[in-house]
Amino acid sequence: MGTPEFAAPSLKTLIAAGEDVAAVVTQPDKPKGRGKHLSPPPVKELALKYNIPVLQPEKIRDEAFINIIQKLRPDIIVVIAYGKILPKAILDIPPKGCINVHASLLPKYRGAAPINWAIINGEKETGITTMLMDEGMDTGDILLTERVEIQDNDTTDSVYEKLKDIGANLLIKTISGLKKGMVRPIDQDDSYATYAPMLKKEDGRIDWAIKPEEIRNLIRGMYPWPGAYTRWEGKQLKIFKAQVASEERTSEEPGVIIKTSTDGIYVATGAGILLITELQPENKSKMSASEFIKGYKIGKGQIFD
Structure with a gap:
């Protein structure tokens, strides 16, 4: 069976x-x-x-x-x-x-x-x-x-x-x-005993207030379905790959973009910085973060929520 x-x-x-x-x-x-x-x-x-x-x-x-x-x-x-x-x-x-x-x-x-x-x-x-x-x-x-x-x-x-x-x-x-x-x-x-309930799409929403390693684990665990995601300018942004850039607390609020570069998008979390390297805008194909940066007006100070 x-x-x-x-x-x-x-x-x-x-x-x-x-x-x-x-x-x-x-x-x-x-x-x-x-x-x-x-x-x-x-x-x-x-x-x-x-x-x-x-x-x-x-x-x-x-x-x-x-x-x-x-x-x-x-x-x-x-x-x-x-x-x-x-x-x-x-x-x-x-x-x-x-x-x-x-x-x-x-x-x-x-x-x-x-x-x-x-x-x-x-x-x-x-x-x-x-x-x-x-x-x-x-x-x-x-x-x-x-x-x-x-x-x-x-x-x-x-x-x-x-x-x-x-x-x-x-x-x-x-x-x-x-x-x-x-x-x-x-x-x-x-x-x-611990439990592993069936996933729902909303389980994939990123809480930027937690540690960068915890967010990265969520991204890995939600791939390929239902996918980890955040929202930017009112639209969903799926995150497929990321790295821990720093585990030192930053002065920026969680979810704030610290900078963008050819490496990707650096985002403040509750206890460090996450570097996003691969993502998918709503109704678009998967792409590298550097490709996304070239095609969209995204930069320092903007917020993922």
Whole structure:
């Protein structure tokens, strides 16, 4: 059970390992692009390539759908970024349980956007956890984990690319270990639990009163979606890349442009200066900050809010 590109390598690895994939369950096709043509999820495309039956229920709790899963009699159900919470009626079907591949080191970052929030919060590492699912949100017993360093220039996009393949390999290790009796479930320590709720567009708005490193982390964690942004002259300005120029407090108010140069736009924050190097004006293409400076009347003393 899975939907986005993140789940595709795991399905491919299961097939390559010779596992009998009885069916793939994924979200319904959704309209995409300007023409709003229905587009299949990446997991569906891969399943059809290997002639694996695909199920796309509108409602996961639908009795007819649950009956289909029961008739398949799966030993294990694998769940990776499916997009809906499974009811107990499904969790109870496979005798060996439902295994989830989650993109964090549980119990940290339970929820829908673990990669984003790990970067936003300035974490230096994240990883993959496989777990036995229960009715809670990412609260099941841990099976295996693998750690991954978050590098200084990583974004959600780059960490996502690393973790999708690591998740696929850890899933195979988990299933093999369970078959051999070498993997034993471990309770999560709820006292260490943190949460990673689904992102909203407004989460990307930059608060210039915080530290420059915190703003930079927000920019990295919000890339590619929903994007970190500020407002300038009444219009939205998306910020894609930035550097900490100084951690010394400036006399300027947060959000005030200190100077512009070929390097980019230097902006005062609550505890230092941020250098913006790549951005996107409203209804325009992405560009370097130096290109933006050449094409727009922006300079010292103007304000981002």
